[in-house]
Amino acid sequence: MEALRHEVIPVTVEALHVSSVHAYEGRPADGPRPDPAPVAHRSIEVRANLGIVGDRYFNHAAHRNAAVTVFAVESLDALGITASPLLTRRNIVLRGFRIDDLAARPGTAGAVFSLDSGAGAVRFQAHRPANPCAWMDVVLGSGAFRGLRGHGGVRCVPLDDGTLELGPAVLAVVSA
Incomplete structure (x- = not known):
């Protein structure tokens, strides 16, 4: 990860998911709850230390370090899954970077990285x-x-x- 520090990596924001409800509750055999609001968005508003405006985890103390989920669509590609990545219910779906590598490992802090899709960089602390x-x-x-x-x-x-x-966007690993 050291080699990636401050390097700008071109990525694509493939999907943005915001939902005010938990659709995957209860027993999977019973099927998901209907989601009353559209979940796919062309843009999202992010607020420091709070999450994504309109999302079910926004400003929830229990989810402060987990308010936003970022996912690499290549994980689905590797499994031959062609379903919409929105079904993973991850907030930000990227193509072009192994985001899982930035997660915190036991006894360590996760990386700080930024995403910029043209409106200015937004930094995230991975947990x-x-x-x-x-x-x-x-x-x-x-x-x-x-x-x-x-x-x-x-x-x-x-x-x-x-x-x-x-x-199109750029991802930069600020600290690993």
């Missing part, structure tokens, strides 16, 4: 991995739960206010 759950087999296909272990993304806290948009 724990965003481990997949059994719902992944239901919504993405059999084997997704096991296949995404270690590749489910990273839970983060935003350090800056800002806007992120779909399309």
Whole structure:
């Protein structure tokens, strides 16, 4: 990771997900709850230390270090899954960077990284991995739960206010 520090890496923001409700509650065999609001967005508003405006984890103390999840769509590609990456319910879906490498490991702090999709850089502090759950087999296909272990993304806290948009962006690892 040391070699990536301050390097600007071109990525693509493939999907942005914001939802005011938990759709994957209860038993996976019963199916997901209907999501009453559109979840795909062209842009999102991020608030420092709070999360994404309108999201179910925004300003929830229990999720302060996990308010935003960032996911690499290549994790689905590797499994041959062609379903929408929005089904993972990760907030920011990127192409072009192994985001899982930035998660905190036991006894260490996660990396600080920034994303800039044209409206200015927004920094994030990576914390724990965003481990997949059994719902992944239901919504993405059999084997997704096991296949995404270690590749489910990273839970983060935003350090800056800002806007992120779909399309070309740059990622910079500020500290690893």
